Amino acid sequence: KAGVTQTPRYLIKTRGQQVTLSCSPISGHRSVSWYQQTPGQGLQFLFEYFSETQRNKGNFPGRFSGRQFSNSRSEMNVSTLELGDSALYLCASSLSGTGNSPLHFGNGTRLTVT
Amino acid sequence: KNQVEQSPQSLIILEGKNCTLQCNYTVSPFSNLRWYKQDTGRGPVSLTIMTFSENTKSNGRYTATLDADTKQSSLHITASQLSDSASYICVWGGSQGNLIFGKGTKLSVKP
Numbered sequence: 611k612a613g614v615t616q617t618p619r620y621l622i623k624t625r626g627q628q629v630t631l632s633c634s635p636i637s638g639h640r641s642v643s644w645y646q647q648t649p650g651q652g653l654q655f656l657f658e659y660f661s662e663t664q665r666n667k668g669n670f671p672g673r674f675s676g677r678q679f680s681n682s683r684s685e686m687n688v689s690t691l692e693l694g695d696s697a698l699y700l701c702a703s704s705l706s707g708t709g710n711s712p713l714h715f716g717n718g719t720r721l722t723v724t
Numbered sequence: 725k726n727q728v729e730q731s732p733q734s735l736i737i738l739e740g741k742n743c744t745l746q747c748n749y750t751v752s753p754f755s756n757l758r759w760y761k762q763d764t765g766r767g768p769v770s771l772t773i774m775t776f777s778e779n780t781k782s783n784g785r786y787t788a789t790l791d792a793d794t795k796q797s798s799l800h801i802t803a804s805q806l807s808d809s810a811s812y813i814c815v816w817g818g819s820q821g822n823l824i825f826g827k828g829t830k831l832s833v834k835p
Contacts (some may be wrong), residue, residue, distance in 0.1 A: 614767070645825075653813065653825035664819050694748075700767050708821040710756055710775070715767030 612636065614703050614716035622722045628689040635682050635703030641665075643708050644676055644682040645703045647698040647718070658708050659684055664710060688721075696723045727751045732813045738834055741804055745829045747797040747814030750759035756817040759788050759799050761815050762828070765807075770801070801831075815831045 615634040623629050635642050643658035643666075655668040659678035676682045682703070688695055698720050702713035726779045749757070756775050760768035772781045772788040774797070780789045785802045801808055814826040 652827040653815075655823050655825075658821065668822075702767070708817070708823055710773065710817070712758075712770040712773060713768075715769070717765070717767045 614701060614714050616699075616701055616716035616719050618629070618719060619717070620720045620722075621632070622724065623691050624724055625691055625693060627691050628687065629691060631686045631688075631699055631701075631702035631720060631721075633684045633686070633703075633716060635684070635701075636714055637702035637704055640682055640716070641707040641711070642678055642682060642705045642706075643702050643713065644684070644686050645700045646670075647700060648696075653700070655708075660707050691723045693723050695721065697721060726827070728814055728824050728826040730812075730814050730829050732829060733827075734830040734832070736832045736834060737804055743801050743804060743831065744829070745799045745801075745812050745814075747799070747826055748822075749795050749797075749814075749816045750819070750829075751824060752795075752818055754792065754795075754816065755819045757788075757797050758815040758817060758833060759786070759811045759819050760813045760815060762813060764835050768813055773817075777813075778823055804833045806833050806835060 615628045635663035641660045642685045657667040662678045676686045698718045700718045703713040728749045749826040760773040774790045776792045777835045787800045788795045811828040813828045816824045
């Protein structure tokens with residue numbers, strides 16, 4: 611079974627631009643959740659989508675948004691990029707959500723904002 | 725103050741030795757406590773998930789324990805291998821599906 615696939619692996623953007631990251635979950639998984647990982651803050655939960663609906667949301671500004679398609683693939687968008695948005699962005703898929711199911715993570719997209 | 729605190733921040737041990745990593749949490753209500761292993765440049769991999777009714781769970785050479793009364797968990801690694809070198813992340817799971825991550829313990833296993 612193929613794992614969670616994130617594209618692209620690396621991105622370099624300029625402050626003020628916007629960016630879209632993509633995540634393809636494990637086949638059959640209906641939940642996709644997104645995380646930001648930085649050396650200072652560690653891993654932080656952004657949001658979770660389940661069957662195309664946002665089910666949970668972390669404490670991030672509205673510049674961070676996401677969506678999920680009918681095939682469970684998900685995209686995350688960050689608008690008006692700031693230098694502090696430089697991070698590793700991880701997505702994870704699971705069968706039933708972030709509640710009690712194991713999360714299966716992709717290898718992330720490394721975003722650098724200059 | 726962090727809601728999920730892990731100690732130590734980093735640890736160096738010799739191959740073949742055992743070690744124990746600690747996780748203390750302050751948040752409630754509690755649904756589950758998880759441990760993940762993250763190799764450099766890769767996403768985390770699930771090791772164990774424990775609900776409040778479980779006080780120990782094993783996955784090969786990894787054994788996690790949970791004391792919900794004292795809000796403490798530990799991850800014990802037996803007979804360490806070079807491939808155990810990684811960051812180990814403790815994750816608190818709330819009843820609403822929200823997750824709070826510790827900042828991890830970086831383990832280095834030396835030959």
